[in-house]
Amino acid sequence: xTAKYAAxxxxxxxxxxxxxxxxxxxxxxxxxxxxxxxxxxxxxLIGPSGCGKSTFLRCLNRMNDTIEGARVEGVIxxxxxxxxxxxxxxVELRARVGMVFQRPNPFPKSIYDNVAYGPRIHGxxxxxxELDEIVEKSLKSAGLFDEVKDRLHDAGTGxxxxxxxxxxxxxxxxxxxxxxxxxxxxxxLDPIATARIEELIDDLRKNYTIAIVTHSMQQAARVSQYxxxxxxxxxxxxxxxxxxxxxxxxxxxxxxxxxxxx
Amino acid sequence: xxxxxGIENNMPGGGAQAAALGACSAGDPAGRRRDIGLKRRYRAExxxxxxxxxxxxxxxxxxxxLLWSIFAHGFGAFWQTTITLPVALEAxxxxxxxxxxxxxxxxxxxxxxxxxxxxxxxxxxxxxxLGVAADDRAAMREIGQMISPSARGQMRRFLGxxxxxxxTVQTIRFLASANVDAAFKGQINFSLPQDKxxxxxxxxxWITLLSKEGLLHKSFNTGLFTRPASANAESSGLAVxxxxxxxxxxxxxxxxxxxxxxxxxxxxxxxxxNGFTDMIEVNINNLAAVPSIVFGILGLSVFINFLGLxxxxxxxxxxxxxxxxxxxxxIAARVALQAVPVSIRAAAxxxxxxxxxxxxxxxxxxxxxxxxxxxxxxxxxxxxETAPLLLIGMVAFIANYPHSPLDPATALPVQIYMxxxxxxxSFVERSSAAIIVLLAILTLMxxxxxxxxxxxxxxx
Numbered sequence: 001x002t003a004k005y006a007a008x009x010x011x012x013x014x015x016x017x018x019x020x021x022x023x024x025x026x027x028x029x030x031x032x033x034x035x036x037x038x039x040x041x042x043x044x045l046i047g048p049s050g051c052g053k054s055t056f057l058r059c060l061n062r063m064n065d066t067i068e069g070a071r072v073e074g075v076i077x078x079x080x081x082x083x084x085x086x087x088x089x090x091v092e093l094r095a096r097v098g099m100v101f102q103r104p105n106p107f108p109k110s111i112y113d114n115v116a117y118g119p120r121i122h123g124x125x126x127x128x129x130e131l132d133e134i135v136e137k138s139l140k141s142a143g144l145f146d147e148v149k150d151r152l153h154d155a156g157t158g159x160x161x162x163x164x165x166x167x168x169x170x171x172x173x174x175x176x177x178x179x180x181x182x183x184x185x186x187x188x189l190d191p192i193a194t195a196r197i198e199e200l201i202d203d204l205r206k207n208y209t210i211a212i213v214t215h216s217m218q219q220a221a222r223v224s225q226y227x228x229x230x231x232x233x234x235x236x237x238x239x240x241x242x243x244x245x246x247x248x249x250x251x252x253x254x255x256x257x258x259x260x261x262x
Numbered sequence: 263x264x265x266x267x268g269i270e271n272n273m274p275g276g277g278a279q280a281a282a283l284g285a286c287s288a289g290d291p292a293g294r295r296r297d298i299g300l301k302r303r304y305r306a307e308x309x310x311x312x313x314x315x316x317x318x319x320x321x322x323x324x325x326x327x328l329l330w331s332i333f334a335h336g337f338g339a340f341w342q343t344t345i346t347l348p349v350a351l352e353a354x355x356x357x358x359x360x361x362x363x364x365x366x367x368x369x370x371x372x373x374x375x376x377x378x379x380x381x382x383x384x385x386x387x388x389x390x391x392l393g394v395a396a397d398d399r400a401a402m403r404e405i406g407q408m409i410s411p412s413a414r415g416q417m418r419r420f421l422g423x424x425x426x427x428x429x430t431v432q433t434i435r436f437l438a439s440a441n442v443d444a445a446f447k448g449q450i451n452f453s454l455p456q457d458k459x460x461x462x463x464x465x466x467x468w469i470t471l472l473s474k475e476g477l478l479h480k481s482f483n484t485g486l487f488t489r490p491a492s493a494n495a496e497s498s499g500l501a502v503x504x505x506x507x508x509x510x511x512x513x514x515x516x517x518x519x520x521x522x523x524x525x526x527x528x529x530x531x532x533x534x535x536n537g538f539t540d541m542i543e544v545n546i547n548n549l550a551a552v553p554s555i556v557f558g559i560l561g562l563s564v565f566i567n568f569l570g571l572x573x574x575x576x577x578x579x580x581x582x583x584x585x586x587x588x589x590x591x592x593i594a595a596r597v598a599l600q601a602v603p604v605s606i607r608a609a610a611x612x613x614x615x616x617x618x619x620x621x622x623x624x625x626x627x628x629x630x631x632x633x634x635x636x637x638x639x640x641x642x643x644x645x646x647e648t649a650p651l652l653l654i655g656m657v658a659f660i661a662n663y664p665h666s667p668l669d670p671a672t673a674l675p676v677q678i679y680m681x682x683x684x685x686x687x688s689f690v691e692r693s694s695a696a697i698i699v700l701l702a703i704l705t706l707m708x709x710x711x712x713x714x715x716x717x718x719x720x721x722x
Contacts, residue, residue: 066611068535095614105605107624117623118613168609175613 014039014179014209015060015097020074022055022064029055032074033235035228037179042201042210044220044241047230048261053213056230057181060211061097062090078179095122098177102184104164106156106171111148114156114167115139118175134174142170143200162193169200173208180204182212186219198223217257221245229253332701336694342483342496343443345409345472346435349387353429355379356421362428369425380417384409384436391477392468404465410437412497437485438478440495440688445469446478449687486695490661491672495688498681500696502660506576506671507645507703513580513667514587514644519637521584522591526633529592530599531621550589557586558650566654573655574670582650587640594636598629631718638711642704648675674700 015037022030030052037043037060045053055064062083064070076083083093095118106114115135118124125131135152139145144166148159156167165185172180182201186194201210201223214220220227221241228238229250237250248254255261353362356378361368368374385406386396394401413436420434421427441460444450446469450461461469472478489499533539561582565571571578602625610620651657657676664671672680674696681693 061612063608063612066607091614091616093614094612098614099608099612101605101608101612103605105603105609107606107609108628117610117615121613121615121619121623171609171613 012039013037014079015211016075016077017056017059018075018077020056020059020072020076022052022059022073023069023071024067025069029233030059031233033230033233035235035238037209037211038226039209040205040207041225042205042212042223043226043228044224045211045213045228045230046215046217046220046256047236048256049215051230052233053228053230054183055233057183057211057213060179060181061094061099063094063099065090095175096177097179097181098172098175100165100168100172100180100182100185103188104161104168106159106164106167108155108157110153111139111156111159111167112152115170115174118171122175124175138170138174139167141173141204142166143196143203144170160193162189162196165189165193165197166200169197169204173204177208179209179211182210184213184215187215194219217245217259229256231256332694332697335691336696336698338447338449339486339688339691339695340483340698341447341480342485343438343446344435344479344481345388345438345442346433346477346479347384347387347391348431349383349434350431351383351421351428352386355382355386356428369428370422372422375418375422378418378421380414381406381409381411383417384413384434391475392471401464404462405468408439408442408465408468410439410496411494412437412492435479437496440686441465442469442478443496444688446473446480449691486692487699490663491659491677492661493659495684495686495692498689498692500674500677500699501663503672503674503677503696504699505664506579506656507673509576509664509667509671510580510583510673511641511645513577514584514641515637517580517584518587518591518640522588522637522640523595523633525588526592526595526599527621527626530596531617531625546589546592550593553649554586554647555649555653557582558653560585561650561654572668572670574658574660574672575668576656576664576671576673577667578654579651579656579671579673580667582654583644583647586647586650587644590640590643591633591637594639595629595633598632598636599625601632602628627718631715634714634718635711638707642707645704645707646675646700648673648679651676652679674703 013036017033017035019032019034020030021028021032033052033056035056045057047053058064059072059076060083062072064072072084078093078097082088083097107117109117112135115138116131119131119134125134136145139148144163147163148154148167156164159167165188169180169185186197189197198219201212204210212220212224224241226238227241227244229236229244229248229252231252237244237248237253239248244253245257248257361374385402388405388409389396389402392405394405396402416436417434420432438446441450442465445461445466450459452459452461452466456462469478485497486499487504488501489497490502492498529539529542561578565578565581566573571581606624606628607620610624611617615623651673655670656672657680658670658672660670660672662669678693678696678700681689681696684690684693
């Protein structure tokens with residue numbers, strides 16, 4: 001496994017997992033996964049349901065800490081720094097590694113307050129004008145501003161599903177994270193909304209490092225530069241997306257991509 | 263698999279299914295359809311609907327019966343009969359020893375004012391109006407029974423404030439006795455023989471005479487809300503009970519709500535899951551089921567006997583009922599906190615909000631409507647609770663308004679209990695009126711809860 005991984009090592013690594021093992025109670029969900037997340041690239045994590053790809057993603061900003069009985073072993077680094085080290089504050093980590101979830105989960109507050117929440121709690125702005133600016137910039141980056149600029153103070157929950165998910169992306173980038181983790185961000189959306197989010201992901205790559213879990217092979221092929229294939233809690237194969245999709249080394253990857261299992 | 267392909271893939275499948283269905287019905291020569299028990303299923307549904315409606319009608323019937331009986335009994339108590347009479351404030355009755363001539367300042371002496379025979383003044387005024395000779399002692403006694411004893415205090419306060427009125431004739435309006443009140447409201451059965459009823463034939467004639475002359479009035483009974491306890495039904499009111507209940511509810515709100523909510527938040531959001539917290543949880547659930555009288559015994563032994571707090575005080579009542587309400591609020595708040603979607607917590611934590619920020623910025627506001635409902639239910643239960651208050655001595659005849667929660671007081675349900683135990687008909691009427699007042703306050707609280715809940719939910 002180490003040999004395969006070394007062959008496709010990305011040039012600039014933002015986050016690295018080494019021998020990551022996760023237990024939920026007595027159940028082992030990840031078996032020693034070693035994986036690099038390349039800086040300013042989109043890394044797609046694919047694999048059948050229950051293969052551990054979401055679990056791995058949730059380790060990257062320590063969201064697994066919130067699950068009762070979850071235990072993470074191995075080393076995960078952000079810019080070479082162990083994020084599970086005792087001197088790392090999880091709140092600060094999550095401000096650097098943001099997350100977008102499977103279902104759009106805007107706060108039951110106004111669109112403005114949704115985006116402004118992160119900058120507010122982290123004290124990123126000195127005055128209202130700066131905050132307004134961040135909100136506008138984030139909404140523009142998420143491609144939502146033109147649709148909502150006249151109703152910033154309406155409830156965020158009143159938007160359509162796709163708009164809500166873009167609002168969640170705007171909310172995540174409002175705190176200027178370095179990495180954005182996306183856990184099947186389009187699984188609850190229709191094809192048109194999905195296409196918009198995919199375009200957005202491609203735009204965001206310039207400024208952020210992105211790791212995305214997806215069930216759609218097409219999506220992985222369209223948006224990512226690197227793809228990691230998971231199966232039964234282990235990393236099967238990791239490589240440049242075009243290579244993984246055209247000439248995978250592993251039989252299981254081939255079978256999964258061509259729809260023989262999954 | 264692209265979405266376009268998915269649609270194409272589905273189409274043939276759907277077509278095949280439709281074709282299969284068509285083939286099935288066409289292939290059956292007799293055109294019969296399978297018996298899948300539709301009739302039986304619809305019958306079962308109809309039967310269930312009937313049971314449901316029957317149950318609701320049954321429940322509504324008893325609710326209407328209850329409300330009707332309470333209102334029919336208690337409505338009359340919201341009106342009270344008064345007599346308006348010109349009363350001669352004769353100097354020789356007021357001041358038989360001619361003390362005022364010697365020392366005029368003694369008119370403000372409480373002792374002097376207390377010694378005056380006010381009922382005699384009122385009896386004479388009434389006798390004069392009714393054309394009864396002042397020396398007909400039997401008639402004068404019957405006249406005296408028509409006047410509420412509370413008129414005495416009223417006259418004393420009047421004279422104390424207006425000493426210059428001595429020797430003049432003043433038009434004074436005073437309460438009629440409870441029996442006159444009942445007769446005037448048509449509640450006395452005059453077909454009974456005279457010695458079996460509270461109003462004699464002669465008194466009945468006088469009442470008719472007075473009412474013809476327009477001297478007998480029924481007016482809204484403000485005294486029901488402003489007067490303290492009294493031995494006479496016509497002059498007894500709910501004031502002490504209302505003040506007592508107000509103090510109690512305030513204390514319960516101030517103590518049980520914050521303690522309950524903080525407990526619920528800690529147990530739900532911070533405390534680890536272990537044997538100790540499990541034990542706490544089991545005990546809270548058990549406490550919610552403890553009979554209220556047990557809390558009364560606890561209050562008696564802890565607050566009164568051990569801590570030495572005053573007996574009959576609304577402070578102790580409030581403390582006891584806070585203890586009783588706490589489990590209700592904790593359980594309701596925990597359920598409300600559990601009902602907050604995990605996705606909202608994840609969203610906040612994912613943005614780098616701390617645990618406490620997540621709880622107070624997102625979880626608690628979303629749980630607020632549920633917590634509010636639980637609190638109002640708890641308060642309503644505390645407002646209607648009687649048994650624990652009996653044990654801490656809040657069942658007492660209290661004629662002075664409580665100025666603080668440390669003063670002796672009663673509470674609304676206890677007042678109902680006390681009045682319902684009186685033999686006199688007018689007290690029973692008042693007891694139903696007190697129930698109406700209690701129900702009105704409870705309804706008001708529930709309406710407030712619904713209103714607040716709507717506002718909370720709209721804000722989100």
